Amino acid sequence: MDRVISTLIGVIAAVVGSGIIFIGANKLFDVAPRRWSWFTSLLGGLTGLFVFAILWANRVIASPVIWTLVATIIGTGVGYLLGSLTDTRARLVVGAAGGAVLGLIVGLNMRDVILVFGEGNNQFQVGTPIPNINYGELALWTAIGLAVGAAIWAVRGRSKPIARSLALWGTIGWAIGAFGMPDLNTASRENAILGATVLGLGLGAAAGLGTVPDAIRLRRIETGSRKYIFLTPALFFIAASLVVPTIRTFWLSFLDGRGEEAVGFANYSSVFTDANIIDVSNWTGIFGSRMFIGGLIVIALGVILAKLAGTRRGDAFEFGPGTMTPVVLGVFLVSFAVFATLRGTIINNLWWVFTVTSVATALGLAVAVLADRSKRENLAKSIIFMPMAISFVGAGIIWRFMYIARPPQREQTGVLNSLWVWLGQVSNSGTGKTVAAAVLLLLILGLAYFGFAGYRDGNRGMAIGSAVTALPLAWLIYKFLGPGLGGFAVVEATGNIQSQPIQFTSERPFNNIWLMVVLIWIQTGFTMVIFSAAIKAVPGELIEAAHVDGATESQTFWRVTIPQIAPTIGVVVTTLVVTVMKVFDIVRVMTAGNFDTNVIANEMYDKAFTEFNFGVGSALAMILFLAILPIMYYNIRRMQKAAV
Amino acid sequence: MAVVTTPSKSRLGERQGAGKTIYRFLRALPTWVLWLLVFVWSIPTLGLFVNSFRTRDAQSATGWWSFFNDPQGLSLDNYSDVMAAQVGGGVGNALLNSLAIAIPATIIPIAIAAFAAYAFAWIPFRGREWLFIATVALLAIPLQTSLIPLLQLFSGGGHWTIPLLDKTITFFPDLDLAGSVTAVWLTHTGFGLPFAIFLLHNYISGLPKDVFESAQIDGANHFTIFWRLVVPLSVPVLAAFAIFQFLWTYNDYLIALTMIGGNGEAWPVTIRIASLAGEFGTREHLLAAGAFISTVIPLIVFFSLQRYFVRGILAGSVKG
Numbered sequence: 001m002d003r004v005i006s007t008l009i010g011v012i013a014a015v016v017g018s019g020i021i022f023i024g025a026n027k028l029f030d031v032a033p034r035r036w037s038w039f040t041s042l043l044g045g046l047t048g049l050f051v052f053a054i055l056w057a058n059r060v061i062a063s064p065v066i067w068t069l070v071a072t073i074i075g076t077g078v079g080y081l082l083g084s085l086t087d088t089r090a091r092l093v094v095g096a097a098g099g100a101v102l103g104l105i106v107g108l109n110m111r112d113v114i115l116v117f118g119e120g121n122n123q124f125q126v127g128t129p130i131p132n133i134n135y136g137e138l139a140l141w142t143a144i145g146l147a148v149g150a151a152i153w154a155v156r157g158r159s160k161p162i163a164r165s166l167a168l169w170g171t172i173g174w175a176i177g178a179f180g181m182p183d184l185n186t187a188s189r190e191n192a193i194l195g196a197t198v199l200g201l202g203l204g205a206a207a208g209l210g211t212v213p214d215a216i217r218l219r220r221i222e223t224g225s226r227k228y229i230f231l232t233p234a235l236f237f238i239a240a241s242l243v244v245p246t247i248r249t250f251w252l253s254f255l256d257g258r259g260e261e262a263v264g265f266a267n268y269s270s271v272f273t274d275a276n277i278i279d280v281s282n283w284t285g286i287f288g289s290r291m292f293i294g295g296l297i298v299i300a301l302g303v304i305l306a307k308l309a310g311t312r313r314g315d316a317f318e319f320g321p322g323t324m325t326p327v328v329l330g331v332f333l334v335s336f337a338v339f340a341t342l343r344g345t346i347i348n349n350l351w352w353v354f355t356v357t358s359v360a361t362a363l364g365l366a367v368a369v370l371a372d373r374s375k376r377e378n379l380a381k382s383i384i385f386m387p388m389a390i391s392f393v394g395a396g397i398i399w400r401f402m403y404i405a406r407p408p409q410r411e412q413t414g415v416l417n418s419l420w421v422w423l424g425q426v427s428n429s430g431t432g433k434t435v436a437a438a439v440l441l442l443l444i445l446g447l448a449y450f451g452f453a454g455y456r457d458g459n460r461g462m463a464i465g466s467a468v469t470a471l472p473l474a475w476l477i478y479k480f481l482g483p484g485l486g487g488f489a490v491v492e493a494t495g496n497i498q499s500q501p502i503q504f505t506s507e508r509p510f511n512n513i514w515l516m517v518v519l520i521w522i523q524t525g526f527t528m529v530i531f532s533a534a535i536k537a538v539p540g541e542l543i544e545a546a547h548v549d550g551a552t553e554s555q556t557f558w559r560v561t562i563p564q565i566a567p568t569i570g571v572v573v574t575t576l577v578v579t580v581m582k583v584f585d586i587v588r589v590m591t592a593g594n595f596d597t598n599v600i601a602n603e604m605y606d607k608a609f610t611e612f613n614f615g616v617g618s619a620l621a622m623i624l625f626l627a628i629l630p631i632m633y634y635n636i637r638r639m640q641k642a643a644v
Numbered sequence: 645m646a647v648v649t650t651p652s653k654s655r656l657g658e659r660q661g662a663g664k665t666i667y668r669f670l671r672a673l674p675t676w677v678l679w680l681l682v683f684v685w686s687i688p689t690l691g692l693f694v695n696s697f698r699t700r701d702a703q704s705a706t707g708w709w710s711f712f713n714d715p716q717g718l719s720l721d722n723y724s725d726v727m728a729a730q731v732g733g734g735v736g737n738a739l740l741n742s743l744a745i746a747i748p749a750t751i752i753p754i755a756i757a758a759f760a761a762y763a764f765a766w767i768p769f770r771g772r773e774w775l776f777i778a779t780v781a782l783l784a785i786p787l788q789t790s791l792i793p794l795l796q797l798f799s800g801g802g803h804w805t806i807p808l809l810d811k812t813i814t815f816f817p818d819l820d821l822a823g824s825v826t827a828v829w830l831t832h833t834g835f836g837l838p839f840a841i842f843l844l845h846n847y848i849s850g851l852p853k854d855v856f857e858s859a860q861i862d863g864a865n866h867f868t869i870f871w872r873l874v875v876p877l878s879v880p881v882l883a884a885f886a887i888f889q890f891l892w893t894y895n896d897y898l899i900a901l902t903m904i905g906g907n908g909e910a911w912p913v914t915i916r917i918a919s920l921a922g923e924f925g926t927r928e929h930l931l932a933a934g935a936f937i938s939t940v941i942p943l944i945v946f947f948s949l950q951r952y953f954v955r956g957i958l959a960g961s962v963k964g
Contacts, residue, residue, distance in 0.1 A: 003737065003740065030867065057814050227763050231764075237834040241833070242790055245789065374674070391914050400931075412707065529958070605901075628785075
């Protein structure tokens with residue numbers, strides 16, 4: 001119960017606190033034109049608070065709590081006076097005195113003992129912040145500061161008095177000369193007092209030399225401040241969590257594992273020479289694989305079909321479902337042969353990007369088209385979309401239950417292995433085999449009829465589609481009647497048939513595919529939703545016009561709908577590529593990168609946070625970044641065009 | 645705009661007998677394929693749901709589908725066990741942590757991004773276009789490039805050695821945030837902003853211009869306009885982003901794992917069930933219940949607010 005309450009308090013404090021800061025800042029500037037002195041008192045108080053809080057964080061002053069309070073009060077008072085006094089001399093005195101007092105407080109309380117942290121080898125010391133001032137150097141830097149101030153005043157058009165510019169820049173010069181250049185870590189109280197008091201005096205004088213703004217300037221301050229109030233929180237968070245860390249990661253990628261010594265490109269070269277990360281030594285094996293040859297044959301078949309069908313109509317090629325299916329299938333087979341032969345983390349990542357992006361895009365488009373015509377469209381879409389709400393970790397666990405492989409003697413409790421083993425039993429029983437072959441044969445006959453009907457009606461897409469679908473069915477018949485299909489093994493000693501489940505997550509290299517299925521399962525909902533909206537946005541007149549001109553459904557789809565939604569396809573593909581490139585959770589939960597399933601994000605996590613090699617980890621993160629950069633460029637171009 | 649794709653009557657009319665039957669079958673085929681896909685898509689979740697109620701023995705003896713033949717061995721024990729504290733801190737505690745991450749990480753970025761989106765859309769200043777494009781460009785930065793420096797920031801504070809002067813100053817004190825949920829939601833806040841600004845800007849910049857002009861003539865300042873006009877008008881897109889961000893932060897694994905690491909007390913539910921999945925054997929039968937509990941909250945959010953979620957996704961990509 002305590003935990004619940006403390007968590008609740010933390011949440012509320014964070015939310016309410018940020019709200020108060022924002023509304024307060026706006027209210028502050030609302031008040032500014034009407035009650036300038038209120039505004040300046042708040043500003044003075046906040047300046048005192050923040051300056052002392054920074055000193056506190058840097059362990060500059062001893063007993064910081066009480067002095068931060070005092071500084072806030074003094075700042076408020078000085079702010080009030082500066083906001084209401086109009087006499088120049090009085091303002092100067094108040095500003096300078098207030099600044100000097102604050103500076104004196106710092107000087108008197110500047111820590112003069114050396115702090116020791118940690119134990120043993122981890123012990124380190126924090127020296128004192130008191131400078132060992134070299135007076136010649138101090139004079140030189142102050143003079144430089146004054147010169148800069150005069151130059152800026154001259155350039156700025158000389159409309160304001162020179163004294164303020166001199167006070168400000170002279171003090172900055174003083175600060176560099178007193179605290180920047182000399183060695184710190186002495187115990188000279190005089191130096192501390194001198195350095196800090198003059199610094200405070202100068203800044204206070206610069207503030208006092210300003211004037212109470214007139215009505216027009218007050219108005220301008222009020223309107224001009226809004227953009228800062230509205231943008232600063234966002235830009236601050238973005239800079240702190242994205243921009244600066246990315247720059248730092250870039251920097252770390254050229255340092256050693258502990259981030260101390262510069263090592264040049266050693267981290268990058270160690271990534272690209274690691275056989276676990278990229279291994280193309282086996283590339284000749286591609287040409288020997290059955291999948292590669294089969295893929296090439298299927299592609300050739302598709303191209304020939306497209307050529308034949310196209311010639312009949314007078315086009316160079318026919319692009320339709322019937323002719324494109326074999327080409328796409330062949331490209332898949334060839335790519336799988338390539339990705340499965342070349343091994344390594346980076347190759348795996350490319351495999352992921354290729355497979356998940358293409359399959360999820362195609363499936364999403366298919367579901368969107370199918371659902372667009374059916375009655376209970378929303379129910380179907382909701383169910384396909386649902387995995388989007390589930391975490392990648394949850395999805396990984398859900399699919400673990402699908403992929404469970406139990407010892408051959410036991411009953412399979414995973415859906416897929418259960419089906420696979422059942423298929424093995426069917427293809428080893430005489431009746432099962434016959435029934436399966438008969439059913440398949442019937443299907444082929446049906447397809448043949450469709451093919452014939454399509455041919456007769458001049459619907460080539462249907463004819464070729466049926467023929468192409470019949471091919472794998474014929475292959476299944478061969479498998480059933482010939483070598484057998486499914487999860488079984490023949491025990492050599494006895495000749496008995498034993499079930500043989502697939503170890504989905506550990507049988508390399510295709511375990512990668514089974515992990516990708518999880519992401520496809522999730523992302524299809526995303527692509528479907530986007531395509532569904534895009535298809536509904538295709539103007540109805542276009543579709544009708546195509547029908548009136550005698551186009552078939554499939555022709556309308558391929559020649560009207562697809563070109564219309566082409567920009568959306570671009571959006572979906574780029575979004576998916578970026579998502580898949582960064583895939584981490586699924587691999588982490590299902591295999592932890594073992595069994596040749598590693599991907600860059602997981603490799604990066606292991607290197608950086610398990611081995612604590614920040615150099616190589618940063619290099620991997622930068623590689624991921626560089627891989628995403630071209631897509632980012634494309635997206636920004638697209639958005640710029642959309643904005644015009 | 646809905647498109648009604650009815651088959652052209654003339655061609656259907658020409659068909660006779662068997663041809664007509666086949667044509668009808670063909671027309672129904674897409675629907676069959678669709679529902680087949682829907683069925684396949686729901687199997688994994690259904691299996692998890694059924695298994696989460698089955699006892700340990702039942703889970704290891706038979707597949708979850710045998711429940712339909714023989715509904716035995718059902719109990720709620722898995723749920724009570726997995727919520728209980730002795731199972732590595734308990735999923736109940738983890739759920740609390742998840743909410744403690746997801747709620748601030750949803751509300752704070754919405755507020756911050758709404759301000760920024762308003763400024764980008766309606767407060768004219770020099771370099772606005774450029775700054776906006778630069779902000780949105782950060783959408784594509786993989787969060788991996790930020791993880792190491794952010795962890796260092798949270799675990800040791802931020803220090804900067806001024807070049808030439810060779811003095812180190814601390815700009816972010818070591819607040820010992822690493823290992824706490826605060827570090828996680830702070831990180832999420834930053835990472836969520838580019839997308840939030842992009843999404844909200846799309847919407848807010850499309851609000852009618854006259855509204856703003858007449859308000860300004862009436863003497864309203866930007867803060868009043870934002871508070872009284874923009875926020876009420878933008879509720880749909882704010883809701884869309886809220887759901888998006890809530891699901892993303894609640895379901896996140898990588899950031900929480902990096903920032904919290906080994907501190908099991910602060911683990912959100914994703915890390916908890918991932919670790920449950922990692923320990924093979926004794927407690928594996930609790931995994932389904934744990935995984936299901938972890939998905940309940942996002943599923944409720946998803947199904948009750950699906951309309952807004954879809955709108956968010958569409959606004960985030962199609963409009964682009």
